[in-house]
Amino acid sequence: MQTALECIPCFVRQALEAARFVTDDPALHERLLREVLGTTARMDMSHCPPVVACQIHRTLRDMTGVADPYSAIKDRFNRMALDMLPELSAMIAESQDPFGLAVRLSIAGNVIDLGVDGGITESIARQSIKNTLHEPFEGDTNELKQSIDAADRILYLADNAGEIVFDRLLIEQMPTDRVTLVVRGGPILNDATIEDARSAGMCELVEVIDNGSDAPGTVLEDCSEAFKKRFAQANLVISKGQGNFETLSDNQANISFMFKVKCPVIASHTGYAMGTHVLMSPSVVDH
């Protein structure tokens, strides 16, 4: 999926928010913003949005020397999600459709996306997750369950810190010995890395690997050879979040996409209204 021109003002906003996570110095904010404007003016827009975002955030890290601007906020959202975990686990245990509810909660966790809204607070995220069953949902959870039951090698591509705790609820409903969880190879926005998987208690539950890339999606040409091999061998890929969708929606693999529609470009591309919680079964994705 190519970068749309509508993505550009969003990148500029995102860069300013990231700059403010790194430093309180307004002169540095301005310098960073000017640099990003200049870079974006010359940028190849034929790539998908996470490739462009990745270049912008590399620039920010180079200019500030701060490797992980979102470190503190990732910890906060992990803690918030872990705090909600016992209550949500109990809800799933009591549900008549535990798998279906776990899918819904995992997609609800996708609201914790600082790329889309750098101002999202814990209380907004908490409320949004609690409201999840009243949100519009599109998808067939039974179909996903059948795909999982039929698959030997399942790759679960995580998206964000905090959200990864909600993924745990879903992975607990899956045959964990056949699931490998994949996180980003380096810090980018609030995307989950190996530290977040560890905080979420994932490393005791399933095999966890990283994809070797610091793009906020799965840009295969930027990933490690080891990951690419695993991706090619998987017979089911479960892909969380808009960034993974943007980078893999044209891929021919057997991928089930799960995300909340959070921007007009994705809404227009998928045909789903803003705010919709989407589960796309492999057969539904248009290749």
Place this chain on the structure above:
Amino acid sequence: MQTALECIPCFVRQALEAARFVTDDPALHERLLREVLGTTARMDMSHCPPVVACQIHRTLRDMTGVADPYSAIKDRFNRMALDMLPELSAMIAESQDPFGLAVRLSIAGNVIDLGVDGGITESIARQSIKNTLHEPFEGDTNELKQSIDAADRILYLADNAGEIVFDRLLIEQMPTDRVTLVVRGGPILNDATIEDARSAGMCELVEVIDNGSDAPGTVLEDCSEAFKKRFAQANLVISKGQGNFETLSDNQANISFMFKVKCPVIASHTGYAMGTHVLMSPSVVDH
């Protein structure tokens, strides 16, 4: 009021929206956007937002050769407002506080601002105006009435097309022989020019002049000598809209500002929540 860094992503969005009003050619949209990004990267940000916006829109006009990208949409909003006029005039005539209601409706008309939201539709604007009495309002309409009664020379600085029809409702409540309506000196965004004043029936009601500038605000140093003289002679200035506030909030003249708070930068600068309808009496403005 200086341009905030938060204004920059907003300028980029505005430029893309303006480009789309001018042409359907995606290659030209991209070229315009790149040009604006490059220009903004090097821009002096010590100016107020309308000065920066003015430079960006001059670039757009130069590159496309289209003098007034918003011409058709200005006409549409003028017609929509004229269509609502009889009903609103009747409401005012029947009101126990005609002046107060006219103030509220005139501020409600400030929702028609394509600089803030290029996607605003007639039905959204219509609904918003109808809801005006339920919107939060800050200000003292009696105080404004007293200032008007005491003033010989009143300058009323209009803001947008469409909105100018709602200004007519307020000006009809004023001593029209002492009021001069001021419009922009040239097309910029959907700001009202002399044609819009004419469409709104203002030229038969009061003296109408233009300020000689195509900034989306009142940038005195960019205005004509004739306007500057009138500004200096006025003993009351009524200033509509965020753009006029941004450019005149530091001015020492006797100015009453009226606008709807439509962006976080203005909300933070004024201390009023987003969406508030504000009437600032001269004595209230912090000099």
